[in-house]
Amino acid sequence: MPGPGPHAGDVATPVVSLRGVEKVFANGVRGLAPLDLEIRPGELVSLIGPSGCGKSTLLKLVANLHAPTDGQVAWWGGDFRTVGTDGRRLAFVFQDPTLMPWANVAANVRLPLDLDGVPRAAAERRVPPALEQVGLAHAAARFPAQLSGGMRMRVSIARALVTNPDLLLMDEPFGALDECTRNRLDEDMAGLCAQQGLTTLFVTHSLYEAAFLSSRVIVMAANPGRVFAEYAIEPGIARDGAFRLSARFATICRDLTALLAEASASSRLDEES
Numbered sequence: 001m002p003g004p005g006p007h008a009g010d011v012a013t014p015v016v017s018l019r020g021v022e023k024v025f026a027n028g029v030r031g032l033a034p035l036d037l038e039i040r041p042g043e044l045v046s047l048i049g050p051s052g053c054g055k056s057t058l059l060k061l062v063a064n065l066h067a068p069t070d071g072q073v074a075w076w077g078g079d080f081r082t083v084g085t086d087g088r089r090l091a092f093v094f095q096d097p098t099l100m101p102w103a104n105v106a107a108n109v110r111l112p113l114d115l116d117g118v119p120r121a122a123a124e125r126r127v128p129p130a131l132e133q134v135g136l137a138h139a140a141a142r143f144p145a146q147l148s149g150g151m152r153m154r155v156s157i158a159r160a161l162v163t164n165p166d167l168l169l170m171d172e173p174f175g176a177l178d179e180c181t182r183n184r185l186d187e188d189m190a191g192l193c194a195q196q197g198l199t200t201l202f203v204t205h206s207l208y209e210a211a212f213l214s215s216r217v218i219v220m221a222a223n224p225g226r227v228f229a230e231y232a233i234e235p236g237i238a239r240d241g242a243f244r245l246s247a248r249f250a251t252i253c254r255d256l257t258a259l260l261a262e263a264s265a266s267s268r269l270d271e272e273s
């Protein structure tokens with residue numbers, strides 16, 4: 001099975017660091033006020049906050065899909081141009097799994113390797129372990145139309161994992177799924193991240209999902225988008241069904257509910273001023 005990214009042992013250098021990063025769009029909208037943020041190896045960091053607080057903008061800055069208006073973003077202490085050329089990889093999972101309907105599951109998962117020019121035989125060898133990781137080893141020959149929504153999302157995750165990423169960026173990946181499927185995927189995702197030491201930045205509208213998955217939750221406020229609070233969760237908690245029912249989980253959810261209410265109130269105040 002593909003292990004952690006090739007540089008997983010390098011714990012000293014932050015995976016991503018943002019210093020004084022600000023984003024003003026061409027139409028004058030201030031998507032993000034200057035903010036500092038560091039994501040360290042092995043962390044699962046969630047971004048939560050009211051609509052419009054800049055969660056997606058922040059994710060896109062980390063993905064280098066947006067350039068900051070001001071400030072610096074560093075990837076593994078360096079420039080984005082080194083990402084990929086030094087073997088380090090980012091991978092994305094979006095809410096829409098965007099599978100090719102005409103291709104079976106194995107071919108969908110293989111796509112990033114094909115695009116990277118990995119020889120066909122080598123690429124094909126990497127697909128079964130990736131499918132195994134998401135519990136879809138039995139579904140390689142099926143087509144997207146033959147899969148449930150949860151299975152399609154698992155294919156999308158396998159397609160990210162097959163590249164052996166050093167940083168996984170997930171934008172509200174399970175938001176369109178029913179609650180049971182979402183809970184199961186959250187448990188599997190938490191297990192994968194823990195086993196592999198996978199560094200993940202996860203955008204969600206659900207504070208319960210953030211509470212369940214994260215080693216650290218960034219609570220954002222809007223108008224302008226900014227980091228309102230950070231909430232760290234102690235290491236060593238098994239993220240399983242028992243955790244979801246535990247007093248500790250209830251406390252984390254209560255704390256995050258309070259922080260989110262404060263962030264929302266602060267966003268409204270800024271809107272009115």
Ligand SMILES: Nc1ncnc2c1ncn2[C@@H]1O[C@H](COP(=O)(O)OP(=O)(O)OP(=O)(O)O)[C@@H](O)[C@H]1O
Nearest residue numbers: 025027029031050051052053054055056057058225
């Ligand atoms: N390309 C763009 N051009 C202009 N304004 C933008 C652009 N993208 C985002 N914005 C604005 O920047 C702010 C932050 O948007 P963003 O989508 O990052 O927030 P969000 O927290 O992800 O929102 P949601 O939870 O609703 O998805 C919003 O006011 C949004 O309207």
